[in-house]
Amino acid sequence: MTPPRLKIDHNKCTECRMCYVACREIEINAVVVAPTSQHFLEIDERCTYPGCTVCLMYCPAEGSIVETATGRSMVPPPPEVWTENRRRPRIP
């Protein structure tokens, strides 16, 4: 199984759940709550990054979501990941 391409740095994450809400809204559901007493959030293999970057656009905790392969922080999102083709249409 391919590991998730994004992961959460729990030293930076504030557990605000914006990523969870956004990922659920677009029906990818790749952000899950880990079964631990701290209820940490985790990103699982359903994540479609770099095709989808929605969570990065609403995460308020700098450095909290990173690329698994490179460790590169994706919060705040670098300009190259919020290009038009990666945004999801929201229509009534």
Next chain:
Amino acid sequence: MHPILTDFLNKWVYPTGFTGPGVDFRLRQTERCLPLWDRLVMQAIKAAENDLQSGSDEYKAARARGGYAAEGPFMSLKQMSTQILSVSAEQQPKYIDLQRMRARQIWDEVKHGQLHADLLLRGGFIKREEELMDDARANTQPKLSYFGMTAMFPHIHPLARAGQHYYNESMACLGIAATLSVIDDDLIRHQLHSQSADELMHFMEGKYQIDAYALTPEDQRPIEEVFDFLLRPWAPEPSRALGGNA
């Protein structure tokens, strides 16, 4: 435009995960906010510089008491409760995630009150937080939109608050950044850093709600009315009871 504002816009305001009428609406409202956000940065820097030149530590207590008035338990619970109550029982399924964000913010706001009390305690200005309950300076503030009468009416549109989140919480973020650029006092810096991620999250609540939910004119209108009020309040002066002229 001040670099603090430019930085904030490029990092947190302009990146969006969606296309569509919600994003378009948000960016139009953003253009309206820019002049006041820019002015806020300049005012915050000036206020911090004046504090440093005051020659005493009283400014630290004044800032903390004012912060407690804005974010103390009473105000936080009142404000956030009315936000949650603005969603009717029938609308809960549609806005359940919005409700969870607001529920989270109850904790955040009450915690921020604790941070302000903490500064006063550790700075030796008070011995117990209970002293603040009898201090008018820690319980009154002149801000109309977020904390005034509109906070008491739960019947406003469930998305209307998104306008306040977007406009007001951005100013919290900008104010924090501006103050941190000037003041080097450990107590104040600790208090500001401790709440900065929360304030940005509250801003993101507004950003997300507008991008994701404000898709029709019917949903956008109440949010735009909030912006209309915030950008041009009909009673900008504090009342005489609070030291103003109105």
